[in-house]
Amino acid sequence: MKTPSSLLPLIEDGIVDEVISQLMSGKEATVYTVRCGNEIRCAKVYKDSAKRSFKKAAQYREGRSVRNSRRGRAMEKGSNFGRKQQEEIWQNAEVDALYRLVAAGVRVPQPYGCFNGVLIMDLVADEDGNVAPRLNDVSMSEEQALEDHAEIMDAIKLMLIEGIVHGDLSEFNVLVDDYGPVIIDLPQAVDAAGNNNAFAMLERDVRNMTQYYGQFAPDLLTTRYAKEMWALYEDGALLADTELTGVFEEDAESADVDSVILSIKAALEEEEERLARMREDDE
Secondary structure, eight states: OOOOGGGHHHHHTTSOSEEEEEEEEOSSEEEEEEEETTEEEEEEEEOOTTTOOOTTHHHHHTTOOOOOHHHHHHHHHTOHHHHHHHHHHHHHHHHHHHHHHHHHTOOOOOEEEEETTEEEEEOOBOTTSOBOOBGGGOOOOHHHHHHHHHHHHHHHHHHHHTTEEOSSOSGGGEEEETTEEEEOOOTTOEETTTOTTHHHHHHHHHHHHHHHHHTTOGGGGGOOHHHHHHHHHHTTOOOTTOOOOSOOOOOGGGOOHHHHHHHHHHHHHHHHHHHHHHHHHHO
16 A cells, blocks of 8 residues: 555654555544564554544543643643644553553553654454454353453553553453453543542443443443442552452442532543444444
8 A cells, every 4th residue: 555654754764664554544543554574563643633533632631740841831822832742742641551551461552662643553463363353343142241341340450550541441442352352542541640530531431341241241230340449549459469349339428429420421421422433433
């Protein structure tokens, strides 16, 4: 195929040897399969912020610190330099999260760096080299659903221990290879301790995954993993070897009404985005 202009600098620098094909194109980025030496990998080309449609991006940026005061002032003013710096932070958030999560044992693509707005990472594929399907395109038995849901809950737990909440996790952002689910797409990942929306986002992530697997294993629909994880996290008791149960007894007297309202709003927004994605897939 004709080499996209965004990938030409990487070919000239010897980072990429060949662009094989376009894998997918979404609102946030276009992904290509590329050859790097003897390895087949992915090149994720981020779209310019003016062309992106990620809703309420400011909520996701909350808690992302900027050490350089000049960069911070420029970003606040919205100057060209500031917008460029904001783009770099948005892109680097994903590669930084991927490196941390790989080290923590979470099944995400191995990153190899971000170059001029292009993230190079492993291609998630089966043993024959075929690209792994999205979870949205996979059906399964009740037993498999229970097993994969447990894996996803464990992954979300490990992410939270690292202080990371995906923030946009759904069946559209999970691939399924021969070994199980692989979480992808993390440019909007939020700081669990520094973002006031972190719990609402965690709860939405868990709800999305539980509802999908719950189609095949209905017993999952009554579980409360998000509240269980968050309570343990706030108490400093959430550990890698913590066995989650999905059971959580809430004190009615201390119920957080604001949290409930946020969760309802998040659910409505997520449903709107889900329907929009389904319409895109049909087009």
